[in-house]
Amino acid sequence: MATVQYSRPGLWIGLFLASAGVIAALKLTEAINPTTAFLWFAISMLLLVPMIRSMKAAGPTGSSNSAAAIRYTKRIGISSALYVLGLGIAITLDRNRGLSTALAFAIAMLPVLPIFGMIWSMGRYLVEERDEYLRHRAAMASLAGLGLLLGVASFWGFLETFGIVPHAEGWWAVPIWAVGMGLSQGWMSYRDRARDGA
Amino acid sequence: MNNRLKVLRAERSWSQADLAERLEVSRQSVNAIETGRYDPSLPLAFRIADVFDMAIEEIFLRD
Numbered sequence: 604m605a606t607v608q609y610s611r612p613g614l615w616i617g618l619f620l621a622s623a624g625v626i627a628a629l630k631l632t633e634a635i636n637p638t639t640a641f642l643w644f645a646i647s648m649l650l651l652v653p654m655i656r657s658m659k660a661a662g663p664t665g666s667s668n669s670a671a672a673i674r675y676t677k678r679i680g681i682s683s684a685l686y687v688l689g690l691g692i693a694i695t696l697d698r699n700r701g702l703s704t705a706l707a708f709a710i711a712m713l714p715v716l717p718i719f720g721m722i723w724s725m726g727r728y729l730v731e732e733r734d735e736y737l738r739h740r741a742a743m744a745s746l747a748g749l750g751l752l753l754g755v756a757s758f759w760g761f762l763e764t765f766g767i768v769p770h771a772e773g774w775w776a777v778p779i780w781a782v783g784m785g786l787s788q789g790w791m792s793y794r795d796r797a798r799d800g801a
Numbered sequence: 802m803n804n805r806l807k808v809l810r811a812e813r814s815w816s817q818a819d820l821a822e823r824l825e826v827s828r829q830s831v832n833a834i835e836t837g838r839y840d841p842s843l844p845l846a847f848r849i850a851d852v853f854d855m856a857i858e859e860i861f862l863r864d
Contacts, residue, residue: 669827733825734826734827734830735826735830735841735842735845736826736827736829736830736833736834736839736841737827737829737830739839794838795829795832795833798832798836798838799832
């Protein structure tokens with residue numbers, strides 16, 4: 604059956620997740636400084652461009668790339684790029700200058716507004732997706748991301764309380780949720796392909 | 802929930818993609834329903850019944 608139709612977007616998604624994982628590992632082990640990590644992550648965001656193009660090329664018929672899914676990916680791609688950009692600017696400004704409370708609040712909005720964009724994109728997808736199975740998959744993936752976030756945050760919180768790990772900033776919540784969602788979607792796609800034509 | 806989708810499809814020489822096109826859903830949806838991993842909503846079950854010109858209970862069976 605037509606499994607090739609969604610294998611290329613999967614390749615780009617896999618490359619993006621792998622690069623994000625490597626960058627996060629290098630940052631957490633302090634092998635690279637925060638600025639370098641930010642730059643590499645910003646560059647890795649470029650992988651989202653061929654991913655969206657390959658999804659459009661595959662087309663909506665017979666694949667998981669419905670029109671709503673393509674719109675969702677485009678919105679998430681733009682929001683993610685703005686998030687990384689806003690996060691980088693906010694952290695850089697915070698580290699290099701003494702900010703007043705009002706200015707710090709305003710700068711904090713730079714990465715937060717794109718996060719609202721991601722949440723809105725997810726909501727719109729659930730509203731716009733006409734294929735109920737794909738909608739079901741998206742809801743399950745979102746719950747899986749939430750589960751991963753709750754698990755990691757709770758575990759990390761206790762480790763932090765006991766002084767085993769350093770403090771983690773709250774903004775890690777969205778990347779962890781997104782990774783959980785991506786892994787879940789990847790697993791469900793793999794399962795679908797494994798049973799393809801069964 | 803068990804179903805006879807695969808048999809009914811085979812009787813008509815339809816591929817999963819053919820059925821998906823008739824139902825206006827993705828092929829993954831047909832595959833998930835056919836393999837019992839996803840139970841369709843009542844509106845989709847009615848659409849499936851219409852496509853095969855059968856009653857719902859002739860397609861979907863109790864466990």
